[in-house]
Amino acid sequence: MEKEPIIEARNLKQHFRISDSYTVRAVDGVSFGIARGEVFGLVGETGCGKSTVARALAGIYKPTEGQVLYESVPVSGKQASREQRKKMQREIQTVFQDSAAALNPRMTVGQIIMEPLRIYHMCSEKADTQRKVVEMLGYVGLDATYLKKYPGELSGGQRQRTAIARSLISDPKMIIADEPIASMDISIQAQIVTLFQHLQQEHGFSMLFIAHDLSMVRFISDRIGVMLKGRLVEIAPTEELFENPIHPYTRSLLSAMHVPDPIYEKQRKVIDYDRSRELGSELVERREGHFVLQ
Template identity: 50%
Template sequence: MAEDKLLEVINLQKHFDVGRNKTVKAVDGVSFDILRGETFGLVGESGSGKSTTGRTIIRLYDATGGEVKFNGEDVHGKKSKKELLKFNRKMQMIFQDPSSSLNPRMTVLDIIAEGLDVHKLVKNEKERKERVEELLEVVGLNREHATRFPHEFSGGQRQRIGIARALAVEPEFIIADEPISALDVSIQAQVVNLLKRLQKDRGLTYLFIAHDLSMVKYISDRIGVMYLGNLVELADSEELYNNPIHPYTKSLLSAIPLPDPEYERNRKRITYDPTVHDSSEVPEFREVSPRHWVRCTTKEFEQYKKEAAQK
C-alpha cells in the first residue's frame, strides 16, 4: 500500500565525471521502495554502486537524475536550510569504518552530542550529558565511556558509538553502509543483533548495505541485488535465497561458504558471464513471480516465468 512506503527511489542516477570526457555511471536508473518498519538489504560486489546509492539517497551526493521521496517529499528538491535540517534529523547514516567516521580529537560525549547540538534538542549541559549517557547504555556501552576518545575503544565498540550518534536525533530511517564489514566475525553478529533490537524497540526502518549475503539474509525482510549500477533482482529475503533467478544473484549465492566440509568439497562456484544476455534489447525490471522482480529482456522474462512456474 502506498501509505506504507517510507522511502521511494525512482530511476535514481549518480554519474561521476572522471576526466577526458569519461563518465562513470555508478548508479544508473535504480528504483525501489522501502516500507515503514522493514529492513531492505542492498547487496553486490565492490563497485556495484550500492554504497553510492545509499549516499545519494541521504544527499551526501547530489543525484544526477531521478527522484528520492521520503514520507512523500522530494529529498533532492529541498532548498531551505530549515527543510534540510528537518530532513537530516529524520534520516541518519551509520558508516562502514568506525575508525575514520569518528573524530579522533573529540570525546565520545561530544561525538554523540553533535546531532543534539545542531538540532537544539537539549536545554543545558546536564541534559546533554544525561542523553549521551543513556544512549551509551542503549548500545551496550558504559556511561563512563563518555569522557574517553575513539582510539581507546575496539572496532566493535567504535561502531556502537557510531550507532549511538545516529540514534541521538531520534531518526525514522537509518542507512547502514556496510556497518559490519570492518569488524571481526565474532563481533559482527553482536552489532547486527543490536540493530535488530533497536529496530524493534524504536520502530526504525533500515537500508542495510553489505556484500556479505548471509548476514543480509539474517537481518533483511527484502533484498535488492546490484550489479554495475543497476538493480538486477529484488525479492523477499527467503525467496531470493531459495529461488534466485538472475545469473549474477546465483553467482553471489554460490560463493557463500557453509560450515559443512562435505558441502564445501563439492560446492560449485558459478561464474557470472554478462555476455549471456541478449544485447539487442535493453533489459527492464519485470515481476517474474509475485514480489519477485528481475532485470531481464523479453525473451529472458518468458524463460524465467516458465522456470518459476515449474518450482
C-alpha cells in the first residue's frame, strides 16, 4: 500500500476453542491496512470471518496470533498507554447490524446521541452540546423534533440513523460498519449506504464496511478484500476487482451477483468454485495494487 495505514491487521489469527478437540479458526492469518480517508469493503460467504475481523479491529478480541495496530499502537493488550487507549475508544467507532436494536429504550434520542460526549469527557457548555446533537441529527437526516422521542417511537431506519449519529458525535477517525443495513428494508438500505458515503466524504473518516449486498459494497468502497475460510484471498481497488477478478473464489462470488440488466442477467453464468482446493500461502501482487492469495 502506498499510504501509511491508519489501522492495520498483521497476520491476524482469531481462533475460538470450542472444546479440547475442536477449535474454530475464524480468522486464520489476515494482513491488510486501511489508509486515512479510505473505505475498505470486506466480502465473502457467511461464516468466512468478516465479523471476527471487524471485532478484532475494534479491539473487542485479543488476537490469538498477530496484531491489530491503530496508528501503530496495538488496539488490544496492555501495550497501549491509558491515554492511547482512551484516544482509540473515542476515535474508533462501530455500527453493527443490531446497533439500532441496542439503543436504550428509556433514553430519548437526544440523550442517546449526547451520551458519548459524557463518556469521553468531551462535554462543553450545555448549549454547545445541544447544538452538536442537533447538528448530528441533521447529518443523518433527522431534525430537532426527534430529540425528545424514544427509540420505541421510531422506525428501524430512524433508529439506525440515531445509532449512526451517536457513533459520529465523538468525531471518529475510523468507523467499523458491520452489516449496518442488514436488518432494514431494501429501500432504506440504499438510503443508509448513501448516507454513509455522504458522511464519509464530509468528515473524511476511514471505514471498514461489511455487507452481503455486493453492489452496496461496490458503491461505497475504494478497495475491497475478499475473504474465504478465515483468509483474504484477494484485495484490489474496487473497479479493478470487478473488472479483473483473479482468484477462482472471487470469480465465483462475482458471477453469482445479480445485475439490474435483463440482457446481461440472461447470459449470466454462475461459475462454480471447488471448495476442496487448498488455499495458497502468500498474497502476490498480480496487477498494480491487486493482490491474490496463491
